[in-house]
Amino acid sequence: MKHISDPEHTINKRLYKLYPPEIAERAVSSIIDLIFKYKSRIVPNEYHLSQKDIILITYGDQVNKDHEASLHTLNEFMNNHLKGVINSIHILPFYPSSSDGGFSVVNYNAVDPHMGSWREIEHISADYRLMVDGVINHVSQFSDWFKAYLSGDKYFQDYFIEMDPSTDLSKVVRPRATPLLSEFTDDEGKIRHIWTTFSKDQVDLNYQSHRVLRNVLDSMFYYIEKGATLIRLDAIAFIWKELGTECVHLPQTHELIQLMREVLHEVAPEVIIITETNVPHHENVSYFGSGADEAQMVYNFALPPLLVHSILTKNTETLTSWAQTLTLPSDKVCFFNFTASHDGIGLRPIKGILSDDEVNHIVEKVQEHGGLVSFRAEEDGTKTPYELNCSYIDALTNPNEDDKIRFKRMLLAQATVLVMPGVPGIYFHSLVGSQNYHDGVKHSGINRTINREKYNIDWLEKELSTQGSLAKTMFDSYKRLISIRINEEAFNPFGKFKFLDLDKRLFVVDQKCCKNIDRIIAIHNFSDEVVSCVLPDDILLPLCDILMSNCTINPSNVYKDSRKIILEPYQIMWLKGKVTEL
Incomplete structure (x- = not known):
């Protein structure tokens, strides 16, 4: 095996x-030292x-109890309610932060003392697979790194990107309507x-500095x-800047992600890199790389708005046709x-999938339902x-509709995530059917707060124990679906899949895994x-709906x-049968 110092080594x-x-x-020398340090x-x-x-997405202070570290409270909640159902947890940035719900990091290597300490993080990681955020495109303006830069410390003078404000930056893609350069x-x-892609309090790092x-x-x-x-590599698409380009999805960005993965795997080959690139779908999937050298998982950003569109229109034609284009490089x-998620429902990922009129219809409906809209600046200034x-x-x-309808539509959307090929990520608020948190928006002035309400643990426990409450109905039903899913090998994220077009009101996924002879046809x-459909002749009978009964012990509902x-x-049906060929 070649040493990293060898010019032929891929890291080199x-x-x-x-x-x-x-x-x-x-850079080679410093990377070698770093690997040696952690091995x-x-x-x-x-x-x-x-x-x-199954990955639960949650804030570290999502549930709180007086005089107790919120990370400890979260771990207790997980152990009491979700042990054996959910095996992984994505704790959103738990580092000291100055804004943006934790994404303006002051210190990468510390835990916000209001949430707890590294001890609580280690306790959680002992019970669950832990996903953390690499918020590495930018740091807080209050970070020690940026303070040192402003103080004139020579070591940090190339950590950030200073620009003459007269520089032509018109080609740079803007994900926000805020200024690209901020004054300090x-x-x-x-x-x-200074270059600030997202906000003045999120100062971009300069990766042209090897330090x-x-x-x-x-x-x-x-x-x-x-x-x-x-x-999770947050906002990674913007990480490399090159004047005269759009400064997004640059070849150096992909090279950097591949380098990071390879360096981390020198010490911990089991680590999984997940890229967060809330961009049009075809750009998003480019972060799979060759299928062996870049991200092992990519956020399926087009799915959330497409599910909303399909449920609002009661039509799955676009969802199905888009799903039929999904391919993986390996x-x-x-x-x-x-x-x-902690962010809103992104609309850029469906560019080219839904028409402007269809997108506007979603926007209008969400606003009718009490939702808000955030905007970005285009090249022409609009x-x-x-x-x-x-x-x-x-x-x-x-929100004024009957809770039974609200529950059915919500569970339908969540069940669809569970049957999509890949790994499901479940935001805490989806588990309990949380509604718009308007008071939070009024208090913070930030639109995204509408979906970031934090709960007193005693209040939440009461809600989850109240028969007939929307929270309990949603929570119990969601857990049941997950419990069934995790025991079916056909749902393996690396299995084979195809999407069937049986009716414009139905979404149908046919999956199998590896050498297992079982298949599951999920029909939603x-x-x-009431919708009827006819299954294709190449699907072998009998089939059993595993959501209605245990097909081995009590084979009722068998076709x-x-x-x-x-x-x-709004019925969900998961039909289990045997494979001919998929």
């Missing part, structure tokens, strides 16, 4: 691609994703114009040492499927909606009508002779 080659020779040489501190732990992997005053009173790369990798290794096995990568800020259940239904009715399937409004 990547560093020389990114940096001039004299800088690359120093004595991290023990590799082989792990392979399966159908049992250094300790000598000089005005500095930035080295120190960011140091923090990522530290997360692994503390128990992380999945690392059997070593998969999608990370979700409906809701603003277009890029994100819907709304709880997912309120995106699907008007997106309409408020033995007839291929005609009838579904009630």
